[in-house]
Amino acid sequence: MSEGAATAATVATAAGTAPLRERNGGQILVEQLRIQGVKRVFLVPGESYLPCIDALHDHQDAIQPIVCRQESGAGYMAEAHGKLTGEPGICFVTRGPGATNASIAVHTAYQDSTPMILFVGQVGNDFAEREAFQEIDYRRMFGQMAKWVAQIDRTERIPEFIARAFAVATSGRPGPVVLALPEDTLWGKASVPDMPRYQRARSAPAPAALDALQTLLAGARRPFLLVGGSGWTAAALRDLETFAERFDLPVGVAWRRLECFDNHHANYAGHVGWGMDDALRARIRDADLLIAVGTRMGEATTEGYTLVQSPLPRQTLVHVYPDAGELGRVFRAELPIAADVVSFAAAAAALRPAAEPAWRGLARAAHAGFLAHQQARPAPGPLNLDRAACVVRERLPRDACLTVGAGNYALFPHTYYRFQGPGTSLAPTVGSMGYGLPAAISAKLEYPQRTVVCYAGDGCFQMNLQELGVAMQYRLGIVLLVFNNGMWGTIRAHQEREFPGRTIALEFDNPDFAALVRAYRGHGEVVQSDAEFGPALERALAFAQEHSLPALIEMRYEADGIAPGQTLSGIRAAALAQRAPAAVP
Structure with a gap:
């Protein structure tokens, strides 16, 4: 045990708490994952992070390792786990080729706003900057496709970095974090306390914003609710359904976010983006109030920024998004609301129209239009x-x-x-x-x-x-x-x-x-x-x-x-x- 570690252990004993155990970096890291609630990791084993693989042996009762065949597959599985659970999907890959193979999943997690943490093996600090075997500077490589890229150079700081990674991956607009693990950090030993489980930061709409939303709704004649993004829960969708029902709003889901509203619901109008039908396109184009919740309204959803024009939409736009930095970046909204989807949906469910909506029946007509396009179209050949x-x-x-x-x-x-x-x-x-x-x-x-x-x-x-x-x-x-x-x-x-x-x-x-x-x-x-x-x-x-x-x-x-x-x-x-x-x- 080093002098500093011995001193820390002595202080802990004097304070009446259990003495800290000396652990190698792999053991410290995997124990932090367990504390953070991780129950499954996707990996392609590599010699660059052997202490982590060994540490998984002691946590088989809580963490299931899924051995994949190629790093892109492992990364995709982790990204999908993040979509499904709202918790960061965890992926381990080896340095160099392993990292480059996994980069496609990191890019997917970034543009899809999915919480994910990629751990990448790295050459030891004693070999750094020599272009050692499979060495890559991951900060430069992943810099534009991750929320945070860092390298843990000191064993005793592993708990700090892991806790921060979970917070960054899930806060604001969710996304991927990449952490490089030098071999000397993983093989090194330290006596360091664990960090507690992270708490997800929530952002709720201000009362004034909700009042402004009701005012805009009261003056609307052709409103439309567009739902997308990540972080939705079953309870949040029930709240959103309540909001849509009370205000009789037609609801569309953004490109490839079909799970963000029950497609069987009487207010459902359809899938917005490339391939949508002309009637749905016209509803959104001609809407006088567009309430976009959780979605960035990207190129696919807006059909090349034409359905909702950038930077100044033709519709009066209410844009609800968890990252204030996104609001106003592509679209100028009449009412920007910095709030996560769970908090906004809960607040919106409490709103009530002051009078019978002027557009009563609009949602029913939109859903009828959706159902009219559910009949199979003709196609060539014997298999339609x-x-x-x-x-x-x-x-x-x-x-x-x-x-x-x-x-x-x-x-x-x-x-x-x-x-x-x-x-x-x-x-x-x-x-x-x-x-x-x-x-x-x-x-x-x-x-x-x-x-x-x-x-x-x-x-x-x-x-x-x-x-x-x-x-x-x-x-x-x-x-x-x-x-x-x-x-x-x-x-x-x-x-x-x-x-x-x-x-x-x-x-x-x-x-x-x-x-x-x-x-x-x-x-x-x-x-x-x-x-x-x-x-x-x-x-x-x-x-x-x-x-x-x-x-x-x-x-x-x-x-x-x-x-x-x-x-x-x-x-x-x-x-x-x-x-x-x-x-x-």
């Missing part, structure tokens, strides 16, 4: 993905969780499925590919009794298909729907729109996905028609539940059917028509 999405909607229980990565295939569940609240949808608003399978694994670990279905494009799935090994190892009965059209479909649509008839570098040969999942002890089928899909889905769900192993349905369909109500041939024809020379009179 619109009808398949409706089959999924009718078959799954309401608390099922659907996950997606990125691609036009995701428009099918987002158009037809009706999500119910927190934990029913996991989708990266940043549009990162390879997310669906790791997210489904994380959801099944957190909610083992729930049905979990992953939608994945053939390209998207192959970015992290190795994580099927995690589903096999931990006996996770997830169902995967793999959309096989043999190409990068979204990019093909963009090429046809911008360079019609000149597509290149888009197609690829695929493996037999159904056979592949069987190599992971799972169940696999190929479907090519509407008649085959329903029975195959039933078999997949039954297998996953009975055997606690993954089940996969490979959906081979006509590639021309690129999105609900859209075909590639139609996109090409429209683009060519725009480029045709005008007729000479």
